[in-house]
Amino acid sequence: MRSDIALSLRKVSKTFYLSEQTDTSFQKIKAVLNKRLSSKKLEVFKNISVDIRKGEFFGIVGRNGCGKSTLLRLIMGSMNSDPGSSIETNGKLIRLALGLGFDVNLTARDNIYLNGTILGMTMMEIGEKFDDIIAFAQLEDFVDTPIRYYSSGMRSRLAFSVAVHADAEIFLIDEFFGGVGDESFKEKSKAVFQERIVENKTIVLVSHSLDLIVKNCDRVMVIRDGEGHVFDDPKDAVRFHKESFAKKKNQLDSK
C-alpha cells in the first residue's frame, strides 16, 4: 500500500447468512451444518473499492440498512468480509459511535485509562493528557462518577475527547455528532476535526446529515443498491443520493 494512503478497500463484499430458526441449540447446530440451505442470504454490498488518502475527510452516505455501519465494522476488523475482499489500513483506528466504547460501571477516570491504554498510549502519556481530556469534555466535576449516571451527551463528549487526545490516526465516525450534546460543543468538536486534518488525521464519516457531509468532506461514497459510488464533489454525491430516494419513492407510488 502506498504511504500516502490511510485505508485501501479492494473488492470488499459482505454477505450475511440469516438463520431462520435458531431458537434452540439443536436448530442452531442444524443451521450451522446446513448453512446455505437453511439460511437467508443477505448481500449487503459487493465489490466496494476505494483508496482513502491520509488526512482526507471521507464521507459515506446511503439509505438506512444499506451497510454503512457494516462497512465501518469491516474496516475496524470486528467482522469478517467475504472471501476475495481486501482491507488494508495504515494507522491506528478508532470508531466513534453513540454510547459505545465505555464500561458504564466504571468512572470516567477508569474509562479514560482503559481506553487510552487500548488505543496505544502509555500510562505516563495518559497521566499527562488526563486534565486536558477532562477539560475538553467539560466533565471536571464528574471525574470519579460512574459513567452510568452520565447523560448521553456527557458520554459522547468523553468518547470524543479521549479519541482526539489518544492520537488515533484514522477516525471512523458513525452518526456521532447528533449525540455530542449542546451546540457549542458540537461546533468545538467539528473545529477540532478540521484542525486535525491539517495534522494528517484521516476521518471517515457516516452520517445522514447531508449538510455536515457537504461542509466537511473532500470526497463522498454513496452506497446504493449494494454498490459504492465515489464522488470527488460532495454536492454531486448528495444529488445522486437524493435521486435514489426519489426513485424509490416513485417505485412505491407506482405500486
Added chain:
Amino acid sequence: MIKSKLGDLYLNYIPSNQRLERIWKLAQVDFKKRYYNDKFGMLWAIVNPMSQMLIYYIVFTKFFNRNQENFILFLFGGIIIWMAFTEASNRGSHLLKQKKYLVENIQFDWMDLYYSHILSVLLGFLFNLLAFGVLSIFYKNTGGPYWYLFPIVMLTWAMVSLSCGILLGIVRSIIDDAIHVWNILTKLGFWASGIFFETAFILENYRWAAFANPFVGIIGNTRACLLANNEFFFDLFFWDLGYAVILYLISVSLFYRYSKTIVEKL
C-alpha cells in the same frame, strides 16, 4: 488540576511497555469490577474458597474419619486451584461479549483481553495464597522443597485455564448449551482432580486419568510446592506443561481464526 490516583502512577517506576500496561489496566479494572457492588468487596475472594474448604474439612474429618497431617491445608491448596480454574474458564467463555464495547470500537489484539482476564483471576488467587500463608503459620507448615517450581506449575495452570476459556467461548458461539455441559464436566472434575485424594493414589489406581486430566498433576504439584512432606511428580509436571503448551497453541490459533465470527454473532 485533577490528580491521578496513586494506583495509576506505579508504572512510572518500571520500564514502560505499552502492551503490558494495557493488559495490567484491563486486569485491574476487571478485578475491581468483580467486587464492585459488594459491601465487603475483595473479602469475598477469600471467604468463598475458605467456606468451601471448611465444609469439606468437616465432612471428611468428622464423617469419614480422615486423619491426615495438615488435611485442612491439603484441601485448601486443591480447592483454590480448582476454583480459580472454573472461574477463569467460565468467565473466559463470554469474555468477548462482555468486552464488546471495546472490541467493536478500538483496534487492538483481542488476545490481550484473555491475558488480562487470567491475570485478574490470578490476582484473586493471590489473596487465597495469602490466606494459605496465614493458615500455614498457624499449622506450622514450612512449605515443600520444590517451592521454586511453583511459578511453572502456575504457568501450566494459566495456559490450561486460558485455553479452556477460549475453546468454550468458540463452542458457545455455536451452541449456547455448551456452558451447561461444561458445568457438569467441572463438577465431575472437582471430584476427579485429586482435591480430596493423594495424587499418588490416583497415579497408582487410575494412571490414565492422571495423565488425561492435567489438574491431577497441577494440584498434586501445587501441594508439593506449598506443603511439607508432599511428593513432587516430575513425570506429571513435564507432561502437564507439554499438554498446556499444545492446548494453548491450538486454542490461540482457533481464536485468531474464529474470533471475528464470534463477535459478529454477539
